[in-house]
Amino acid sequence: MDEKKIYEILESVKDPEIPVLSIADLGILRNVEISEEGKLIVTITPTYSGCPAMDTIEKDILKALNSEGYDAEIKTSISPAWTTDWLTKKGRKNLEEYGIAPPAESTTDKSFLTGSHKELRCPQCKSTDTEMISHFGSTACKALYKCKDCLEPFDYFKCI
Amino acid sequence: MTEEKALYNYLIRLGDNALILGQRLGEWCGHAHQLESDIALTNVALDQIGQARLLLSEAANLQGEGKSEDHLAFHRDEQDFRNNLLVEMENGDFGQTITRQFLFDVYQYHLLKAFCKSENDFLKAFAEKSIKEVTYHRSLSRDWMVRLGDGTENSHQKMQDAINLLWQYTGELFEMDESDEVLMEAGIVPDLSEIKSIWDKEVKTVIDEATLAIPDTRGFMATGARKKGEHTEYMGYILSEMQYLPRSMPDAKW
Numbered sequence: 001m002d003e004k005k006i007y008e009i010l011e012s013v014k015d016p017e018i019p020v021l022s023i024a025d026l027g028i029l030r031n032v033e034i035s036e037e038g039k040l041i042v043t044i045t046p047t048y049s050g051c052p053a054m055d056t057i058e059k060d061i062l063k064a065l066n067s068e069g070y071d072a073e074i075k076t077s078i079s080p081a082w083t084t085d086w087l088t089k090k091g092r093k094n095l096e097e098y099g100i101a102p103p104a105e106s107t108t109d110k111s112f113l114t115g116s117h118k119e120l121r122c123p124q125c126k127s128t129d130t131e132m133i134s135h136f137g138s139t140a141c142k143a144l145y146k147c148k149d150c151l152e153p154f155d156y157f158k159c160i
Numbered sequence: 161m162t163e164e165k166a167l168y169n170y171l172i173r174l175g176d177n178a179l180i181l182g183q184r185l186g187e188w189c190g191h192a193h194q195l196e197s198d199i200a201l202t203n204v205a206l207d208q209i210g211q212a213r214l215l216l217s218e219a220a221n222l223q224g225e226g227k228s229e230d231h232l233a234f235h236r237d238e239q240d241f242r243n244n245l246l247v248e249m250e251n252g253d254f255g256q257t258i259t260r261q262f263l264f265d266v267y268q269y270h271l272l273k274a275f276c277k278s279e280n281d282f283l284k285a286f287a288e289k290s291i292k293e294v295t296y297h298r299s300l301s302r303d304w305m306v307r308l309g310d311g312t313e314n315s316h317q318k319m320q321d322a323i324n325l326l327w328q329y330t331g332e333l334f335e336m337d338e339s340d341e342v343l344m345e346a347g348i349v350p351d352l353s354e355i356k357s358i359w360d361k362e363v364k365t366v367i368d369e370a371t372l373a374i375p376d377t378r379g380f381m382a383t384g385a386r387k388k389g390e391h392t393e394y395m396g397y398i399l400s401e402m403q404y405l406p407r408s409m410p411d412a413k414w
Contacts, residue, residue, distance in 0.1 A: 049290055050210025078214065079285030081292065134196035135300045136203040140293075144196065160292040 006032060006040070009064050016056045017139050020094040023057060027086025030077060040065060040072040045082045048140040084159050095157055096123045101145065103159035122147035123154055132156075166342035167280065168222045169242070170349060172232070173386070175215030176243035179233055180395075181264065182208030183402050187251055197254065200300055204261070207293040211286075218282050234406035238399055239389035246329040248395050252322065255308050255315065259322035262301035263363065267333050269294050270358050274350035283348060302366050309370025320372050327375045334359075337387055 010029060015021045023029045023044065031043040042061055046054050058074045065072040084103040087095075092102035104120045119128045127149035134144040142155040185205035192198035216229035246264060251257045272294055275287030308315040334356040343349040367374055385391070405412065 046210070048207060048210060048293060049214055050206040050208070052206070078289050079281075081285070081289035083292075134200060135296055136196070136200040138199070140203055140206055144199075158296070160296075 005068070006065075006070070009068050009070075010042070010061065013057065013060045013064050016053050016060070018095070018098070018100065020098040021087075021091050023061070025088045025091030025094065027084075027088070027091075028057070028082060035073070038071070040070050041075055042072055043075045043077050045077050045080075047082050049078075051140060082160075084157065087157075096121075099123050099154060100142065101154060101156040103157050120145065120156060122150060122152065124152050125150040130154075161338050161342050163342055163346055163348075164222060166339040167348065168219055169339040170343055171215050171219040171222065173242045173244075175212050175219055175229075175232070176241050177247050177264075177268075178208045178215060179212035180241070180243045180398060181247040182206070182212055183398055184247065184249075184251060185257070185261075188257065193254060201257070204297050204300070207290075207297065211290050211293075214286055214290075218286075230406065234403045238391055238395050241389065241391065241395065241399075242386055244329070244332050245385060245392055246326065246333065248392055248398060249326060249329065250394055252325075253318060255318040256322040256325070258301055258304040258308065259319060260326055261297065262305050262366070263326060263330055264333075265294060265298040265301050266359055266362050266366075267355070269298050270355050270362075271350070274355065278349065279347040305366050305372075306370045309367070309372040316371065319370065323367070323372055324375050332386060335384060335386070 007024075010032070011022050011024055013023050015023065015026055015028075018026075026047070028044050028047060029042070030045050031041075033041050033043075035041050042065075044054075044057065044061070054076070058076075061074060062072055087103065095102045101120055101123050120130045121128050122130055122145075125147060127147055129148040130145050131148060132143060133146050133153065136142075137144045137155050141158060141160075143158050144153060145156045146153045182205045185201050185208065188198060188201040188205075190198065192201055212233070213229050216232045220227045220229055220232055246260060249256075249260055251260075269291065272287040272291040275283045276291065278284045278287065305319070309319045310316070311319075334352040336352050340349060340352065344351055364374065
């Protein structure tokens, strides 16, 4: 198995709702292995139970691998549960440049449960004077914030 | 009763609660008083539908008849549904929806917390995933309970009316039967009377903070309706809307 090549192919598969994040950056790509028949078994995990992008992601992975001549099968696993801690450094950087504030803290820090967020930086003007408008945003994984300096609203990738 | 049969029954209950509540909340799409609330309610609906899919597909696997979660959701009749009456109650106004959500969120949260220690691998994995979502739901409905209850005279009255209406359906959430006993014995599910004491305490704290009152507990309804597959008059309407398309066009794909 040409691991480097397979990784490159999978790296080209993006989250359809946040096209700056690859499935590896998002942390939903959990494992790749070869079955006895030589098939690639790709294991992915949903971000949220009801994430409507999962079907598209599965199809995109198969399409990308098949077009390079790999026979593949997708497995979905819910355990261990996806956490924003799995977002890569590159993923976080890409999110912010795209205008979505990356998760501000780690889930090992329980402050996210009480809603007392740490410093949350506006992805536009970088001010930390921000406030939450809504617990929920345009997709399950985001909340809506507003910057009190530049007055722009922005999405925040919720820490779970 | 075998453990497998008990687990099937239990998964159907959990799955039906999530499915029917998700369907109910979905009715708000495009109707809430502000965009943020509209998005929030439909996000909660989406999480519930996602959870319902996981639960019902596991139930279908256990059943071993080669059926899918869609079959269980769309091709069962009213008397085969085992959801609690609370989740099928009408949306009413925003306050009534929030009150129903709050009473259920606190229940669901503590139930999931108990499942995180379950001896059953699926239930444990399911709970560890879903509790993250439900933590957000609970925080949303709790905030609104306090904001509306301790709000204007009008919002306060509407919230009190909602509690008075819905309170009688909360007793049923904690009813147990043989399936519970078999699974409790195996360390798979918690004793609901323990969940009830946690629920009572948390719900009371929030209702107090919202300056609202818990109605006279003589109206506390625990009827065993679920066990018999009995529902309120609302259930048929929910199912007809939800099931019409897959039943009339069983091979439809999109």
